[in-house]
Amino acid sequence: MKITIDQDRCVGAGQCVFAAAEVFDQRDEDGIVVLLQDSPPASLQGEVREAASVCPAQAIEVQED
Template identity: 75%
Template sequence: MKITIDEDRCVGAGQCVLAAAEVFDQRDEDGIVVLLDPTPPQELLAQVQDAATRCPALAIEVEK
């Protein structure tokens, strides 16, 4: 699995962090997503896909 983030689209809603805190975080100054692990283990796939689905800006792309 590979994750790509479009920081320009991110609105700082934080839904990704709620869904997969092991993979996503937010910058303190503006809330923009921070990708902690661009290639997380396969067992986190469901959480990562949930995070991508929850993102109101569709800023997360997941490649299997």
């Protein structure tokens, strides 16, 4: 799994952080998503898929291996 984010599309809703806090965070100044791990371990991949699916701006792209 490979994750990419589009910070320009991000609206700072924070749903990704709620779904996968070990993979996503938000900048303090504006709430824009920050990617902590671009290739998470298998144990977190379900959470990452959930984060991508609930992102209101569709700013998270998940590519499966």
